[in-house]
Amino acid sequence: MDRIPLEKKVLSENDRIAARLRESFREHGILCVNIISSPGSGKTSLLERTLERFPKGTRVAVLTGDIQTDNDARRLARFGFPAKQITTGGTCHLDALRVERALVDWPLENLDLLIIENVGNLVCPSSYDLGEAAKIVMLSVAEGEDKPLKYPSIFAKSELLVLNKIDLLPYVSFDMTRAREYARSIHPGMEILEVSCTTGQGLDQWIQWLEKRQQAADLHG
């Protein structure tokens, strides 16, 4: 019996494509963010509120992942920016190859910002690098405030936590202080924004966060 050391990543093929994407985004000065949450936390609503605030001619595009339907891409296309659906047909996450294929007919030199909305799921997307500069995790106050403790992987890997639906706080038992403490117990120093896609509260800070990160991407491009 021989033992042969392998020492490589199980997802080395995905990581190789993700590295290629990351290099391409860097060359073009594009900020790519990967938004991850449970189904129904408000990822698509956040993108709608984001796109409607961008002036015409903003160099932004959106990729949106779902298991079935192109409903989200249709919701997002009406703002006049490129929006494409990636339908995974049963797979619970996006991978780098799907992103690369979706980008094949989009000229990257026309972009400054690429927003990827992952499949609604807090577990599987955390294992797949898509070449993004930052993962963003979203949690709505209609969910449990202990989600960071239940799904530590995605909270540890995400740069920013967006707490959505804060307009519902008077009607739900969500404990905001605890949610923030739990998130920072998993990820010390995690940035946290509180928003409502219904009332618009906190969206200015969200746009500023994107702009700040975009400028940093531009400097490196």
Add this chain to the structure above:
Amino acid sequence: MHELSIASAILDAVRSEAEKRPGAHVTKVGVRIGALSGVEPEALSFGFSVLVQGTDLEPLALVIEPVPRRQRCPACDFTFEVTEDSLACPRCGSGETVLAGGEELDLAYLEVED
């Protein structure tokens, strides 16, 4: 539940290594799964056994080595394994520690018989 895709990626790697060693039979594959990898070892084992069943790779054992989360304290440059809920530095008490490991999803080794 993406463990089936992960199991499938492990089997792809096993096959490509096996091709390099004609005549040898792979009996075991060892993987390291970090606490933050997002992969559930039990579901991975189950997915793996389903994929191996009825193929020429049978019987092939999957050995999972769990890897704990690790944090590094920039204040005193100390890296430690996280064993409890707290991420505070056990040496200087600082709460501002950064992630230093536990995301592993690695192929460690193969065992083959000629």
